[in-house]
Amino acid sequence: MNDTASMTSAAAAGSPVDGFLPTIAIVLSLAVAVWALVAAVRQQPPDRIQFAGLAVVEVALLALTVVALVALGGGDRPGEPGAFFGYLVTLVCLPPLAWVLARMEPTRWGSAIVCAICLVTPVVVVRLQQTWEVVGG
């Protein structure tokens, strides 16, 4: 029985929040942050690219959430479930928060808000990964 369980988790290759998808989310988020920073420095309000970037980051994060939920449905469990769900819920709320605040502030400071939130997003992705791995490590 124990052998089967360890085989299954080995076959699942550990954490569902590792690998390609979170890396893409982190890279995209940082790219949007840099773009927004340039806009803020140049006194530009948030442009279409920033809003499109936020949308793409959100799609990547939602895909990550689906992958995590599927893994949970398959019986995998995060190391710290409470913290994991806390970070997951926070994570998918970040791009919409940036979107709403940037819409309210059509000045350079709107771009600064997008930059700040897109810098926080990768940190939350990494924390999410850490809260899954506690037990497995």
Add this chain to the structure above:
Amino acid sequence: MVETRAPERATNRGPGRLLIAVYILFAIAATSRAGLQIATKFDEAPVAYLLSALAALIYIVAAVGLARAGHAGRRVALACCSVELVGVLAVGVLSIADPELFPDETVWSDFGSGYGYIPLVLPALGLLWLYRTRRAPA
């Protein structure tokens, strides 16, 4: 209505909105962390967790105060930023002088080093912003 006070600049525009965004992020971070710690392992470090909860509450109230932008909002934000600055400095010094006092990390431990020292910078920026907006632009 006769306005005798000199009009103040709104605190919820421009840089103020960025400040509110960061306050919202810290309110979320501190609230969920404190909530989780109190719910799951309160006995381990009650002082640290209650302090986290207090910090969370102050971040929420400060964000609301800045967002409300009226005279009352300014006073609320001023009080919160002041308490925050004193809190982060006091807890920072205490957590280094006597680590036993805070067996688990709080938002304000080591001057907020776990959060990129933003907890230390944030109240200072808040006070600076309140000072900069004390008069309406001529």
